[in-house]
Amino acid sequence: MALWAVRSAQAQDVPPVARQFLRCHEEEEARHLKQFELLLGTSSQGKTALPRMPSQWKILAVQLYGYETLGLEFARLLVGLRPDLASILEDEEGHVGFFEQEVRHILIQDGPAAKGARQAAKAWRRRLPRTVDRYLSDVSLAPFREGLRQHILDVIDERFLAVGLLTRLESGKRDGQGFGF
Numbered sequence: 726m727a728l729w730a731v732r733s734a735q736a737q738d739v740p741p742v743a744r745q746f747l748r749c750h751e752e753e754e755a756r757h758l759k760q761f762e763l764l765l766g767t768s769s770q771g772k773t774a775l776p777r778m779p780s781q782w783k784i785l786a787v788q789l790y791g792y793e794t795l796g797l798e799f800a801r802l803l804v805g806l807r808p809d810l811a812s813i814l815e816d817e818e819g820h821v822g823f824f825e826q827e828v829r830h831i832l833i834q835d836g837p838a839a840k841g842a843r844q845a846a847k848a849w850r851r852r853l854p855r856t857v858d859r860y861l862s863d864v865s866l867a868p869f870r871e872g873l874r875q876h877i878l879d880v881i882d883e884r885f886l887a888v889g890l891l892t893r894l895e896s897g898k899r900d901g902q903g904f905g906f
């Protein structure tokens with residue numbers, strides 16, 4: 726789900742264990758992309774520019790965790806329609822699990838790294854509604870768009886709250902509404 730971000734992340738300053746994980750992660754995301762392309766009859770081979778990713782691990786780990794939680798929700802939707810693609814869901818659960826552990830490790834240090842990670846989560850969460858809208862922009866999703874959008878935002882808020890990246894006040898859950906972006 727996040728092939729280009731994962732590829733770009735490997736050029737950053739990441740701990741050895743994460744570098745090793747990102748290599749396998751990239752292979753899995755590349756395989757998923759091929760499966761999607763076969764399914765949809767499209768090709769993304771023209772894409773060459775990699776997205777700019779943060780160089781600091783405390784910020785990069787939070788962003789990858791965020792994008793993987795988002796990818797996991799889309800994988801759940803996909804497998805609901807295509808149970809034969811369950812291996813994608815298993816891979817995505819593995820990716821989320823790895824970055825969640827890394828984020829916990831950063832937060833447990835409780836110093837500037839933890840503070841930086843929480844700030845990164847707040848900024849990422851603020852941009853999330855627009856990202857989700859972009860992913861749900863296909864006309865075929867129109868009848869489900871509002872429900873899916875809220876569901877995805879709620880699930881990610883719950884994860885970020887549970888892991889300690891956001892407080893309830895900072896998530897979109899404070900009054901049952903999103904940020905309104």
Ligand SMILES: [Fe+2]
Binds near residue numbers: 726754793796817820
């Ligand atoms: Fe993934």
